[in-house]
Amino acid sequence: MTMTEQVLAGHAGRKTVVPGDNIWVDVDILMTHDVCGPGTIGIFRKQFGPNAKVWDPEKVVIIPDHYIFTNDQHAHRNIDVLRAFVKEQGLPYYYDVGTDKYKGVCHIALPEEGHTRPGEVLFGTDSHTCTAGAFGEFATGIGNTDAALIMGIGKLWVKVPETMRFEFEGPLPPYLMAKDLILHIIGDIGVDGATYRAMEFAGDGVMSLSIEERMTLCNMVIEAGGKNGMIPVDAVTEQFVKSKTGKPYEPVQDNPGARFHSVRRYKSAAIEPTVAKPHSPDNRATARECHGIKLDRAYIGSCTGGKLNDFVAAATILKGRQVKTDTYIVPATTEVARGVATTKLNGETLLETFQRAGAKIAQGASCAACLGGPSDTFGRLNKSEVCISTTNRNFPGRMGSKTAQVYLASPYTVAASAITGTITDPREFL
Amino acid sequence: MQDSIRGKAYVIGDNIDTDQIIPAKHLVYSLSDPEERKLYGKYAFSGVPDAAAGLPHGNVKFAPENDYRSPYQIVVGGKNFGCGSSREHAAEALQIAGVQAVVAESYARIFYRNVVDGAFCMPFESTQRLITEVKTGDELEIDIPAGTLKNLSSGKTYRLRPLGDVLDIIKAGGVFAYARQAGLLKT
Numbered sequence: 001m002t003m004t005e006q007v008l009a010g011h012a013g014r015k016t017v018v019p020g021d022n023i024w025v026d027v028d029i030l031m032t033h034d035v036c037g038p039g040t041i042g043i044f045r046k047q048f049g050p051n052a053k054v055w056d057p058e059k060v061v062i063i064p065d066h067y068i069f070t071n072d073q074h075a076h077r078n079i080d081v082l083r084a085f086v087k088e089q090g091l092p093y094y095y096d097v098g099t100d101k102y103k104g105v106c107h108i109a110l111p112e113e114g115h116t117r118p119g120e121v122l123f124g125t126d127s128h129t130c131t132a133g134a135f136g137e138f139a140t141g142i143g144n145t146d147a148a149l150i151m152g153i154g155k156l157w158v159k160v161p162e163t164m165r166f167e168f169e170g171p172l173p174p175y176l177m178a179k180d181l182i183l184h185i186i187g188d189i190g191v192d193g194a195t196y197r198a199m200e201f202a203g204d205g206v207m208s209l210s211i212e213e214r215m216t217l218c219n220m221v222i223e224a225g226g227k228n229g230m231i232p233v234d235a236v237t238e239q240f241v242k243s244k245t246g247k248p249y250e251p252v253q254d255n256p257g258a259r260f261h262s263v264r265r266y267k268s269a270a271i272e273p274t275v276a277k278p279h280s281p282d283n284r285a286t287a288r289e290c291h292g293i294k295l296d297r298a299y300i301g302s303c304t305g306g307k308l309n310d311f312v313a314a315a316t317i318l319k320g321r322q323v324k325t326d327t328y329i330v331p332a333t334t335e336v337a338r339g340v341a342t343t344k345l346n347g348e349t350l351l352e353t354f355q356r357a358g359a360k361i362a363q364g365a366s367c368a369a370c371l372g373g374p375s376d377t378f379g380r381l382n383k384s385e386v387c388i389s390t391t392n393r394n395f396p397g398r399m400g401s402k403t404a405q406v407y408l409a410s411p412y413t414v415a416a417s418a419i420t421g422t423i424t425d426p427r428e429f430l
Numbered sequence: 431m432q433d434s435i436r437g438k439a440y441v442i443g444d445n446i447d448t449d450q451i452i453p454a455k456h457l458v459y460s461l462s463d464p465e466e467r468k469l470y471g472k473y474a475f476s477g478v479p480d481a482a483a484g485l486p487h488g489n490v491k492f493a494p495e496n497d498y499r500s501p502y503q504i505v506v507g508g509k510n511f512g513c514g515s516s517r518e519h520a521a522e523a524l525q526i527a528g529v530q531a532v533v534a535e536s537y538a539r540i541f542y543r544n545v546v547d548g549a550f551c552m553p554f555e556s557t558q559r560l561i562t563e564v565k566t567g568d569e570l571e572i573d574i575p576a577g578t579l580k581n582l583s584s585g586k587t588y589r590l591r592p593l594g595d596v597l598d599i600i601k602a603g604g605v606f607a608y609a610r611q612a613g614l615l616k617t
Contacts, residue, residue, distance in 0.1 A: 022595055024614065035457050039518060042462040047606050067458065074458035127516040127540060143518030143544035144461075149605055153614055157605070159595070191445055192510040196539050225513065225538055280445060371454040371515070393514060395447040397477040402450075 002163040002260065003230050004198040006252040007138040011121045019162040019261075027059065028120035028137075030150045033106050034064040036125035036143075038081040043148035054089050055154035061093040061115050062086060063106040068097055068366040072374040104333035104365030107131040107219065107303035111211075112335050114245030118233045119252050123150060128303050128392065133199075133218035133229030134211060135237055136251055140228045161227045162261035163198040164189075168205025170268045175427045177313060178209055178216035179305060179390065179410035181266075183274040186224045187284025188264070195225035197261055200254075202232055205268040211240045212309040219304050220392055223281040273425050275388075276408040279396045287413050290423040296385035298323065298418035299399075300411055301330030301362070302370035305390020308339040310411040315350040317415035317429045318357040324421030327359040328379035330368045337365050359418070372400040381406070388417045431601055435530045435552065435572040437503025439564050439581075440492055441485040442478060446507055447514030448541060450477035452523045454515075461522060470519060471498030471526035484566035493527055500527040504572070506564045507534035512541025518548060525550040531572055533579055533590065535559055546596045549604035554579070555591040563588070 001009065001016060009017040011025040032040050044052065054060050062082055067075035079097050086094040093115070095103040103109035107128050110116050118136035122129060125147045132139035142156070150156050166185055172178075186193070199221040206217065214236075218229025231237075233251040241249070273287040300306065300314050311331065331337035340350045354361055362368060362378050369379035370391040381387055381400035387407070389399065394406035409417070412426035419429065456473045460466045475483065475492035484490025493500045505524065511534035512520060521544040524532065531552040532545070545553045554572065556579070564570065568583035572590070580587045593600065602608040609615045 024612075035454075036517065039461045042460075046462075072458055074460075077460075078458060125516060125518075127514065129516075141516035141540055143516055143521070143540065143548065145518060145544065145548040145605060149547075149609060153609070155614060157608075191513060192536060192538070195510070195536070222514075222540075225510065227539060371449070374455050374458070393447070393449070395445065395449055395514060396479045397453055398447075398449050398514075402453075402477055402479050 001255050002198065002200065002258045003136065003232065003252050003254055004138055004163050004228060005160060007119055007121060008158065008160050017160045019160050021160045022157055023160065024155045024157050025121055027123055027150050027154050027156060029059055029061055029115050029122045030147060031061045031063060031106055031110060031122065031124035031129065032147055033066055033126060034078045034082060035066045037062060038078045039144040040125055040147040040151065041081060041085050043144055044151045047148060048152045052152060054151045057089060057091050060091055060151065061110065062091060063095050063103055063109050064097050065105050066367045067373055069364045069378060070374040070376050075374055102334060105303045105306065105367055108307055108332040108336065111135065111244065112333060114247065117241055117245065117247060117249035118237060119250040123147065123156060127222045128219055130221050130226065130229045131215050131219040131303055134214035134231050135241060136231060136233035138228055141222065161196055161198045163200050164194055165200045165202060165260045165263045167203035167263065167265045168268045169203050169265065170205050171208045172205060172268050175273060175412060175430050176268065176271060177410040177412060178213035180271055180274040182217050182220040183276050183284060183408060184271050186220065186282045189224055191223060191280055191282045192225040194221060197226055198228050198230055199224065199226040200230040206231060207234055210309055211236055212307045215307065216304060223392060273410065273413050273427065275413065275423065276394060278394055278405040278407065281393060281408060287409065287423060287425040290407065291425065293423040294386065295325045295388055295417060295421055295423065297381065297387040298325055298327040298414050299369060299379055299387055299389040299391065300414055301328065301332065301368055302391040303332060304392040305411055306330055306332035306336065308336050308343065310390060311340050311350050312343065312345065313411040314415040315345050315353040317412060317426060319345060319348065319353045321357055321419050323358045323418040325418055327418040329354050329359050330362040330379060331365045333365045369399050371398060388414050388423060390414050433574050435504065437530060437570060438501055439504050439506050439566060439568045439570050440502035441506045441561050441564055441566045443482050443485065443561060444508035445510045445513055446478065448512055448517050448520035449514055451475060451512065451520040452517065453477040457517060457519055461519065467526060468498035470523035471500070474500065474523040474527040485561055486565055490566050498526060500529065503528055503530045504570050505529055505532045506560050507532060508559065508561045509535045511537050513538035516540045518544045521545045521548055521550040533560060546599050547605035549600065552600065557589045557591055560588060
């Protein structure tokens with residue numbers, strides 16, 4: 001069995017499963033946030049009764065992150081709903097707005113707080129929950145109804161997916177990032193190329209990546225329609241997880257006889273800095289091919305491209321230079337924001353580098369303009385602007401106005417483009 | 431479960447993601463409040479670019495001004511319908527607007543799951559590309575036991591794919607009813 005099949009079989013109390021089996025699995029963690037939490041809670045109460053209790057308070061994680069720094073009163077009310085529910089249920093893992101516990105983007109907060117562990121099953125009411133496949137667990141996004149069912153019984157039915165395997169041979173050249181690899185793959189297989197399937201990433205190119213870069217790979221499997229991402233567990237994974245949690249876990253690895261839907265092999269060095277053009281993540285081009293396209297904005301943030309390593313990459317290029325286009329910096333979490341303020345590159349903090357370059361820096365960590373959000377959201381595209389972004393999706397209207405155009409790229413490419421004001425291959429600055 | 435669904439078609443293209451079905455800025459309304467939830471119907475498909483809204487000509491609003499009920503009960507889409515975010519608000523917005531069925535060439539899996547588990551409407555897959563066969567405003571009739579869609583405006587009939595495994599959940603009336611049948615839910 002593949003890793004995905006083993007995790008699912010183990011959580012269904014079975015020795016084996018095959019792709020296509022419909023099974024009920026035990027859930028290790030259910031995560032929800034401010035956009036889908038209130039709806040989930042509403043269904044939970046309606047179905048299980050006004051006095052119902054969640055199946056296990058230790059396994060429900062609530063992370064407000066989407067609409068935080070806005071004056072939208074409806075958005076504030078959603079936070080109030082979460083807060084009241086957490087109090088009523090006595091949930092220990094709630095990262096409340098306006099407190100020291102506040103985190104920001106859920107998919108980055110989950111591992112920082114030790115909630116992602118190899119071999120486990122994680123469901124979240126957000127499509128990018130697949131990010132946690134980087135830790136060798138089954139993680140996928142669900143809707144409010146499914147989440148409400150889990151809240152009550154701790155189980156959910158799933159169809160066991162086939163696994164597509166993607167192998168990268170050789171370490172990444174210094175101008176490439178995981179974002180380039182995943183955009184390249186999505187360009188190959190299309191935005192529905194992995195629908196109903198798991199995407200497993202392997203090979204020495206992948207295993208040489210940091211945990212943050214592995215998260216970027218798994219984060220965007222949903223942009224190919226994938227159910228979950230998966231990366232083998234190694235010393236890098238174990239070291240990270242053990243630094244965050246003392247809870248026991250049981251990693252799995254592919255069996256020698258594991259059967260895959262398909263195996264694609266790439267040579268890392270053959271990939272170029274890659275861009276997804278408007279209006280689809282599979283509309284692939286190289287940064288070179290987009291050379292000279294004029295920009296109104298550059299955006300660095302989100303669960304995809306707002307981790308500390310993403311800002312280190314951006315600062316490497318922005319150091320000692322000035323941006324020519326409006327550039328927005330949005331750390332995914334408060335921990336990332338602290339890292340940006342304290343991590344030094346050649347004697348200067350990342351924050352100082354960004355300030356000196358003339359970038360605009362978010363006052364708080366959140367999803368911000370990645371998904372548009374309320375009209376007063378930091379960095380939101382409110383008119384027909386052209387933006388290059390480290391985020392994950394560029395369908396019409398994703399970052400605000402449906403007449404805006406969004407190019408997706410790595411933090412290197414976005415930073416290089418911010419300096420010139422046009423889409424630029426980062427090799428010009430590295 | 432009813433045997434047929436009849437209504438007017440609203441036709442849209444490929445890769446209609448959930449941001450286009452219900453833009454993120456609207457996700458702040460309460461789904462439990464009977465009045466406020468109507469806003470999801472009012473803004474359903476408001477994220478689709480004007481030229482692609484209601485094919486073949488575009489510029490067709492899904493819900494009229496000042497109403498949350500759409501005159502279109504059957505959505506006809508292309509490939510990968512409902513891709514993108516997991517927001518169940520998208521599936522529910524269609525139900526609130528009065529949609530009874532979506533007929534698409536293929537679906538993104540989270541949206542499909544949401545429609546089935548929440549029993550918001552019937553998600554059919556067509557066996558051929560219908561977005562060039564059906565025009566927005568055409569009168570359609572879906573015969574569920576026969577698995578066919580008839581375009582009453584053109585007289586042509588098309589085959590739909592069988593619903594397969596999910597039929598049991600749809601028949602039960604959603605995942606909660608299904609879980610009760612499976613004995614996983616005592617209440």
